[in-house]
Amino acid sequence: MIDLSHLRADFPILHQQVNGQPLVYFDNAASSQKPRAVIDSLVHYYEHDNANVHRGLHTLSNRATDAFESAREKLARFIGAATPEEVIFTRGTTESINLVANIWASEFLKPGDIILYTGMEHHSNLVPWQLAAKRSGASVQHIPVLEDGTLDLENINALLTEQVKLFTCVHVSNSLGTINPVKELCAKARALGITTLIDGAQAVGHMPVNVQDIGCDFYVFSGHKMCAPTGIGGLYGRAEVLAKMPPWHGGGEMIDLVTLETSTYKAAPARFEAGTPDIAGVIGLGAAIDYLETIGIDRIHEHGAALTSYAMQRLTELPGIRILGPATGDRGSLTAFHLASAHPHDLVEFANTHGLALRGGHHCTQPLMKRFQIPGSSRASFYFYNTTAEIDRMMEILHRAVTFFS
Amino acid sequence: MALPDDLRELYQQVILDHSRSPRNQGQLSADSCVHIxxxxxxxxxxxxxxxxxxxxxxxxxIKFEGQGCAISQASTSMMTEKVKGISREELTQLIQDLQQTVLGQGEIRNPEALGELQLFESVQKFPQRIKCALLGWRGLESALSKNSLSRS
Structure with a gap:
């Protein structure tokens, strides 16, 4: 396994005791920690360059605008967009999906249309579509999930039909760790003229992502799961698709000409970015990309896969454990499990008193928990600053928990 | 590494025992029975x-069925052992005292009636578990008002 433990020095938060024990932070799928470089970029912006973007003719505004737009260029390159104009800044994955489920859907969904998603979507990629279906008279259908945590694609041709107007799928499942064959699915959808949206919340910053290679129309993600601040994220939209979409929020920055009667609007991305944006957040996101690129996204992915594989192998030591998701093959850097002897909340509570941060519950995937007939699960999710020594520490704590609760 | 004291207090033996072997499990099928x-x-x-x-x-x-964490299941199991046969006024007082024990607010009027339920004061240190400890008791409150309504 490649050793990235020297990078821990870049993360001030990791060097603390929680409940009298050294912190082991395994809740990265919920939110990652921030390196000094990202924190410094926020301080630097507020101490030196703070001003509104795209408006002023003064030096500070120009500096802020340059930093803001250069982050957009970095992000476009990072995810393989054809141009920076295909990248819209949002508050994160949830807002990005809601933008498409409101604006794209309002223009293109008609009664009788079908929205196809999968049984392993996060609530944020289910609820907006259910709302869109209700508004438009369309209906929702889903691709089922197999026992091994992969998609049941046997009947895909019966599900992915010309009646489907939008197909959406999570790139990496936040509960199962499954990496879905999004490129193949998008190719199939595209051949039928179906618009596609991929939820990359657990993928971007964790593995190489290239939206043009995937061939999707929309790709959505959050900054805070990839070392950037909370409250900033992105929506990639293929230029051709964005051009056909009406504006979202009305306000400053998204307009060309405003009269007291009517207005004309700018093209993307400004069309979808009304109002003063989260400038510091965008700059922080740019700093996060710089930081991740100095490590190398391939190495981050390789390290995450190795940690996950080691954790899954060690977890099988625990009696009565059921590990969710694919047992082998390439996975996202997380593993969720259910122990017969301890409810996830008791287990996570026990872990927390030992300084170990896990997630317990349904992970915003209630339909998936129902599918596997469990009330919830406990999840350990990793990032490049985690180590096998920390997994050993987790196992020590989990063994004690099993003894305690059995 | 020793077990942290807070954890020992939250999961005392009595609570673990009730969560492993909940009392009064099952359903009641009489028409007059209230289901919540x-x-x-x-x-x-x-x-x-x-x-x-x-x-x-x-x-x-009273009987119950449920699934969930040790705190919610033990609290409900212990509740079912306490509430049978006591008067309506005592029941109302017990619910109030239990809630105040868990929340750490207000005066406990009848600590003797609470008995082992006083152990749930440890939940005060785990605010995210308050709703677990109160889940069955919220159900009991609803059942009481449903029963009062059906009689009025």
């Missing part, structure tokens, strides 16, 4: 309470 379903959607804990009332509003029999 309570859940914590954020964590998936569920309790189904079945309660038969006497004419004076006291509880003649």
């Amino acid at each position: 379903h309570s859940d914590n959607p954020s964590c998936g804990d569920e309790i189904d309470l079945y309660i038969c009332f006497n004419d004076d509003g006291s509880i003649c029999d």
Whole structure:
């Protein structure tokens, strides 16, 4: 396994005791920690360059605008967009999906249309579509999930039909760790003229992502799961698709000409970015990309896969454990499990008193928990600053928990 | 590494014992019995309470089914052992005292009636578990008002 433990020095938060024990932070799928470089970029912006973007003719505004737009260029390159104009800044994955489920859907969904998603979507990629279906008279259908945590694609041709107007799928499942064959699915959808949206919340910053290679129309993600601040994220939209979409929020920055009667609007991305944006957040996101690129996204992915594989192998030591998701093959850097002897909340509570941060519950995937007939699960999710020594520490704590609760 | 004291207090032997072997499990099927379903959607804990009332509003029999964490299941199991046969006024007082024990607010009027339920004061240190400890008790409150309504 490649050793990235020297990078821990870049993360001030990791060097603390929680409940009298050294912190082991395994809740990265919920939110990652921030390196000094990202924190410094926020301080630097507020101490030196703070001003509104795209408006002023003064030096500070120009500096802020340059930093803001250069982050957009970095992000476009990072995810393989054809141009920076295909990248819209949002508050994160949830807002990005809601933008498409409101604006794209309002223009293109008609009664009788079908929205196809999968049984392993996060609530944020289910609820907006259910709302869109209700508004438009369309209906929702889903691709089922197999026992091994992969998609049941046997009947895909019966599900992915010309009646489907939008197909959406999570790139990496936040509960199962499954990496879905999004490129193949998008190719199939595209051949039928179906618009596609991929939820990359657990993928971007964790593995190489290239939206043009995937061939999707929309790709959505959050900054805070990839070392950037909370409250900033992105929506990639293929230029051709964005051009056909009406504006979202009305306000400053998204307009060309405003009269007291009517207005004309700018093209993307400004069309979808009304109002003063989260400038510091965008700059922080740019700093996060710089930081991740100095490590190398391939190495981050390789390290995450190795940690996950080691954790899954060690977890099988625990009696009565059921590990969710694919047992082998390439996975996202997380593993969720259910122990017969301890409810996830008791287990996570026990872990927390030992300084170990896990997630317990349904992970915003209630339909998936129902599918596997469990009330919830406990999840350990990793990032490049985690180590096998920390997994050993987790196992020590989990063994004690099993003894305690059995 | 020793077990942290807070954890020992939260999961005392009595609580672990009730969570492993909950008392009064099952359903009551009489027509007059009140059925209440309570859940914590954020964590998936569920309790189904079945309660038969006497004419004076006291509880003649109580059973429950549920799934969830040790705290929610033990709290409900211990509740079912306490509430049978006591008067309606005592029941109301018990519910109030239990809530104040868990929340750490207000005066406990009848600590003796609470008995081992006083152990749940440890939940005060774990605010995210308050709703677990109160899940069955919220169901009991709903059952009491449902029963009062059906009689008025």
